[in-house]
Amino acid sequence: MIHDISALDTNKIYTYSDYLTWQVQERLELIKGRLFKMSPAPMRYHQELSGALFGEFRNYLKGKPCKVFHAPFDVRLPKSQIELRDKQIYTVVQPDIVVVCDHAKLDRKGCLGAPDLIVEILSPSTAAKDVKDKFVVYEEAGVQEYWIVYPGEHVLEVFKLDEHRKYQLERIYTREDTVEVGIFKDFSIDLREIFEEAVDEMSEDKANEHRL
Numbered sequence: 001m002i003h004d005i006s007a008l009d010t011n012k013i014y015t016y017s018d019y020l021t022w023q024v025q026e027r028l029e030l031i032k033g034r035l036f037k038m039s040p041a042p043m044r045y046h047q048e049l050s051g052a053l054f055g056e057f058r059n060y061l062k063g064k065p066c067k068v069f070h071a072p073f074d075v076r077l078p079k080s081q082i083e084l085r086d087k088q089i090y091t092v093v094q095p096d097i098v099v100v101c102d103h104a105k106l107d108r109k110g111c112l113g114a115p116d117l118i119v120e121i122l123s124p125s126t127a128a129k130d131v132k133d134k135f136v137v138y139e140e141a142g143v144q145e146y147w148i149v150y151p152g153e154h155v156l157e158v159f160k161l162d163e164h165r166k167y168q169l170e171r172i173y174t175r176e177d178t179v180e181v182g183i184f185k186d187f188s189i190d191l192r193e194i195f196e197e198a199v200d201e202m203s204e205d206k207a208n209e210h211r212l
Helices: 043-063 127-141 190-212
Strands: 028-031 034-037 067-070 095-101 111-114 117-121 145-150 155-161 166-174 179-181 188-190
Touching: 028 127, 043 067, 043 095, 043 117, 043 190, 117 127, 127 145, 127 166, 188 190
Parallel strands: 117 145
Antiparallel strands: 028 034, 067 095, 095 117, 145 155, 155 166, 179 188
16 A cells, blocks of 8 residues: 555556556556656635536436536546456546546446546646647547647637547637537536636736735
8 A cells, every 4th residue: 555656666567457556646647657746725716617617517407317527536448348457557647627427437436448438638748648648549539529728828629530430620619609518418518617716716816916
């Protein structure tokens, strides 16, 4: 059992079996066996955005078979459908929001296999990982829809798998737009409402900086 992150070797390749033995304060992810430290407690506007988006999905999915989860929630992405044991899994991530429609993928540890939709809200310390490393593993795993939210720019990028199981940029949305959720036929989200809290908070923070 490891209780201090300093005891972990960042050059080593780890598995989910190793991950389960870590009792450290920091939140960690594994991407193809490589260790990534997640950002400390997110900024408030990150939480506002996450909460607003999660609420939209939760309200829509009431009484429906699909389920929505928010971080921290472990998503294990195996290399194949026959390599499902803990010591065979090299990717474990904690996306901001996850939608899962196949209940067979859900267990007491989280989700085993590709969710149907994943949302990542970028933070300065995790932006490169979310845009590059996670993009690749989500595409390879078969996550149908990947949303990347840029809080500071009030922009949402939506990627969808094509017939060749490669991500294509469906569209770049701004805070004035309404986004259609591709995995559902009758669900859309007004981004003006989603980004409203973030805009208010950023204005408040700038005002506080001037007062200081």
